[in-house]
Amino acid sequence: MSLALPEAEAPVRAADLAARAKINLALHVVGRRADGYHLLDSLVAFAEIGDRLALEPAAGEADELELDGPFAAAVPAGADNLVLRALAAAREVASQAHLDLPAARIRLIKRLPPASGIGGGSADAAALLAHVAAWHPALRAPLRQAGLRLGADVPMCFDGVPARVFGIGEAGKPVAVLPAAPTVLVNCGTPVSTPDVFRRLARRDHPPLPPLPVRGFPDVGALATWLAPTRNDLEAAAVELVPAIAEGVADLCEAGALFARMSGSGATVFGLFADDETSARAARDLAERHPGWWVAQTRLSSLS
Numbered sequence: 001m002s003l004a005l006p007e008a009e010a011p012v013r014a015a016d017l018a019a020r021a022k023i024n025l026a027l028h029v030v031g032r033r034a035d036g037y038h039l040l041d042s043l044v045a046f047a048e049i050g051d052r053l054a055l056e057p058a059a060g061e062a063d064e065l066e067l068d069g070p071f072a073a074a075v076p077a078g079a080d081n082l083v084l085r086a087l088a089a090a091r092e093v094a095s096q097a098h099l100d101l102p103a104a105r106i107r108l109i110k111r112l113p114p115a116s117g118i119g120g121g122s123a124d125a126a127a128l129l130a131h132v133a134a135w136h137p138a139l140r141a142p143l144r145q146a147g148l149r150l151g152a153d154v155p156m157c158f159d160g161v162p163a164r165v166f167g168i169g170e171a172g173k174p175v176a177v178l179p180a181a182p183t184v185l186v187n188c189g190t191p192v193s194t195p196d197v198f199r200r201l202a203r204r205d206h207p208p209l210p211p212l213p214v215r216g217f218p219d220v221g222a223l224a225t226w227l228a229p230t231r232n233d234l235e236a237a238a239v240e241l242v243p244a245i246a247e248g249v250a251d252l253c254e255a256g257a258l259f260a261r262m263s264g265s266g267a268t269v270f271g272l273f274a275d276d277e278t279s280a281r282a283a284r285d286l287a288e289r290h291p292g293w294w295v296a297q298t299r300l301s302s303l304s
């Protein structure tokens with residue numbers, strides 16, 4: 001029996017969804033699964049900036065995707081786009097619960113550089129899946145699981161809260177408190193292939209992260225102090241492929257960052273700053289020094 005919902009409850013009614021950039025504040029590679037995927041122990045946060053998805057019911061029977069924003073040309077416009085793949089996956093999950101997910105028209109405003117270690121496509125897919133989950137909470141677990149099949153970073157973006165993430169990215173334990181730390185994101189413009197970075201790893205059995213403080217991090221100073229002895233185990237391999245990553249980290253430190261490091265498999269690097277004034281000045285300095293680079297001033301977010 002099909003439980004077609006009244007129009008007002010349909011998940012494709014007009015909505016404006018945020019797909020925030022994810023930042024791996026620390027990322028330790030602690031093992032490898034039999035299928036070749038790597039086991040991680042990562043502290044993940046989100047930025048206030050990200051892509052946006054404007055959703056409305058489609059005029060016809062088919063899903064429609066319109067791309068907009070500074071990085072629109074850098075992502076596939078067709079069925080390969082992760083947003084359309086997420087929608088198809090969500091429809092499959094919904095149909096197993098005998099629910100209809102009508103055709104949607106989606107305008108994706110692509111503000112994050114793709115293949116850059118900050119979620120991008122994963123955040124877009126996760127925003128769509130989380131929107132459907134909000135419409136029907138009983139589907140939350142299978143939608144999150146469907147997200148994992150789209151990409152290892154999708155479940156953490158689906159949860160959308162700062163978390164310590166385990167497994168290949170599918171298991172998350174929320175962090176109690178994370179400050180809205182002034183942050184600058186910098187990307188030199190070279191896309192990085194995640195499998196290439198993982199393939200180049202010299203070691204795959206690093207120790208896990210140190211324990212997180214029970215009460216979380218009261219301020220950016222406490223966060224920077226905790227991060228100091230941690231690592232991104234993918235950074236050295238990514239720097240071999242794209243040496244400008246190391247330059248970005250050095251420039252952020254020189255511009256006054258309390259802490260700077262690469263996120264994910266790169267090439268985006270982040271700097272954490274004591275206040276918005278310093279982060280604004282650093283963003284200006286870096287944009288001037290590297291006119292072709294993407295530089296964004298933002299803050300860490302704890303909102304989903």
Ligand code: C5P
Binds near residue numbers: 039150151195
């Ligand atoms: O899941 P996702 O599409 O993001 O992963 C891209 C590739 O990165 C995988 O096919 C795998 O080679 C590598 N990867 C990995 N371990 C992870 C995540 C990704 O080896 N935890």
